[in-house]
Amino acid sequence: xxxxxxxxxxxxxxxxxxxxxxxxxxxxxxxxxxxxxxxxxxxxxxxxxxxxxxxxxxxxxxxxxxxxxxxxxxxxxxxxxxxxxxxxxxxxxxxxxxxxxxxxxxxxxxxxxxxxxxxxxxxxxxxxx
Numbered sequence: 431x432x433x434x435x436x437x438x439x440x441x442x443x444x445x446x447x448x449x450x451x452x453x454x455x456x457x458x459x460x461x462x463x464x465x466x467x468x469x470x471x472x473x474x475x476x477x478x479x480x481x482x483x484x485x486x487x488x489x490x491x492x493x494x495x496x497x498x499x500x501x502x503x504x505x506x507x508x509x510x511x512x513x514x515x516x517x518x519x520x521x522x523x524x525x526x527x528x529x530x531x532x533x534x535x536x537x538x539x540x541x542x543x544x545x546x547x548x549x550x551x552x553x554x555x556x557x558x559x
Contacts, residue, residue: 432456434550436526441556442516448555450511452526457548459530463540464509465489465500467549468522477541478524479511482532489537493519516557525552 438450454464465480479490479500488500497516502509513520529547532540 432528432548434526434528434548436550436553438511439524439553439555441558444516444518444557444559446516446557447512447514448516449513450524450526450553450555451508452510452550453506453508454526454528454548454550455507457528457530459483459528459532461532462528462530463532463537463544463547464502464507464526464528465541465544466511466524466526467541467544468520468524468555470522473522475545476522477544480527480537480541480544481509482537482540484532487537489541491541513555516555518557518559520555521557522555523552524555525549 435453463480466478499512527544527549
């Protein structure tokens with residue numbers, strides 16, 4: 431089974447920064463996307479960002495582009511999400527997620543598919559105003 435080790439959530443004031451980390455294991459996909467989706471209470475799941483293992487291409491949600499930066503250590507199956515200029519609207523439970531068999535799709539498409547793959551326990555991010 432796919433397992434995730436996640437860290438980095440917490441409470442921060444608006445304008446502050448946090449870094450999420452995620453290491454995934456237990457899978458054998460040659461090509462996959464790894465990243466995060468988030469969910470706030472009463473709201474639908476939203477893809478945040480992902481990176482493709484095949485070529486390193488990256489996707490961001492419009493709401494976070496320019497503020498969040500995703501990076502990866504592909505060999506270690508580890509991904510990082512550095513979140514800057516956090517807003518109260520970013521408050522949500524963030525789930526590290528992975529979807530396999532991503533050949534032929536874009537990073538943006540893969541980001542939307544994260545919820546259909548595998549995900550971890552998640553971590554709470556709370557941004558106070």
